[in-house]
Amino acid sequence: MEVMKLENLSFSYGEHSILKGISCTFDAGKIYAIVGKSGAGKTTLLSLMSGLAEPTEGTIFCNGKEMKLEDKYEYRSRSIGVIFQDFNLLTKLTAVENVELSMEISAENSHKKIDRQANRDSAYGLLAEMGLRRDEADRRILKLSGGQQQRVAIARALSYGPDIILADEPTGNLDEETQREIMGIFRDLAKNGKCVIIVTHSSYVAECADEKIELKTVNHS
Numbered sequence: 001m002e003v004m005k006l007e008n009l010s011f012s013y014g015e016h017s018i019l020k021g022i023s024c025t026f027d028a029g030k031i032y033a034i035v036g037k038s039g040a041g042k043t044t045l046l047s048l049m050s051g052l053a054e055p056t057e058g059t060i061f062c063n064g065k066e067m068k069l070e071d072k073y074e075y076r077s078r079s080i081g082v083i084f085q086d087f088n089l090l091t092k093l094t095a096v097e098n099v100e101l102s103m104e105i106s107a108e109n110s111h112k113k114i115d116r117q118a119n120r121d122s123a124y125g126l127l128a129e130m131g132l133r134r135d136e137a138d139r140r141i142l143k144l145s146g147g148q149q150q151r152v153a154i155a156r157a158l159s160y161g162p163d164i165i166l167a168d169e170p171t172g173n174l175d176e177e178t179q180r181e182i183m184g185i186f187r188d189l190a191k192n193g194k195c196v197i198i199v200t201h202s203s204y205v206a207e208c209a210d211e212k213i214e215l216k217t218v219n220h221s
């Protein structure tokens with residue numbers, strides 16, 4: 001089942017063309033690797049897909065609906081979970097508080113009632129699924145290792161049950177074993193019907209993916 005479609009997408013910063021004529025489709029239950037040289041526009045493409053930036057040309061469809069017409073706050077709080085390269089976690093909060101806060105923001109943007117106790121239980125549950133013990137879930141972010149922070153970032157992206165997960169270099173600074181474990185988590189998510197889209201420079205991650213999409217640097221000559 002198709003969950004996202006990019007149709008002839010282009011993006012420029014002023015005169016500087018970054019992406020040109022990108023068309024592809026993404027299905028539920030699959031892992032996609034977006035690869036390409038540094039500066040090719042991979043992070044830029046993720047920001048278009050997550051509704052953080054608007055394409056200069058072309059159309060993005062999410063679950064058959066034109067993204068342009070969606071309420072972007074609601075879209076980002078419901079349909080899509082983003083894992084940023086530098087995690088973007090709130091370091092003053094604990095792991096479980098980061099996940100809970102994301103649930104609250106999502107509920108607010110979707111005009112739903114907030115149930116703090118239920119959120120707390122499900123935040124601990126998600127972190128446990130990601131392999132964090134209770135005492136680790138209660139630790140502030142900076143007192144967790146890079147691999148543990150990565151797991152918190154994944155738990156946060158999953159906190160409101162989105163269909164599509166976008167991850168920018170999620171295994172960038174991790175040792176091989178942790179990299180394998182994180183890919184195992186993504187594989188399970190795909191098995192459960194999520195569409196997982198990963199930007200990566202890692203050949204291991206690209207090999208784990210069901211499909212590889214190569215972004216070519218736009219030629220300016």
Ligand SMILES: Nc1ncnc2c1ncn2[C@@H]1O[C@H](COP(=O)(O)OP(=O)(O)OP(=O)(O)O)[C@@H](O)[C@H]1O
Nearest residue numbers: 013016018036037038039040041042043044045201
């Ligand atoms: N705010 C901005 N204004 C102008 N140009 C920008 C801006 N952000 C990014 N760029 C440029 O857009 C191009 C694509 O950047 P992007 O971050 O998407 O690359 P990338 O493929 O993710 O690279 P990397 O693999 O190094 O993360 C680069 O040439 C970059 O310098």
Ligand SMILES: [Mg+2]
Nearest residue numbers: 042043044168
């Ligand atoms: Mg990038």
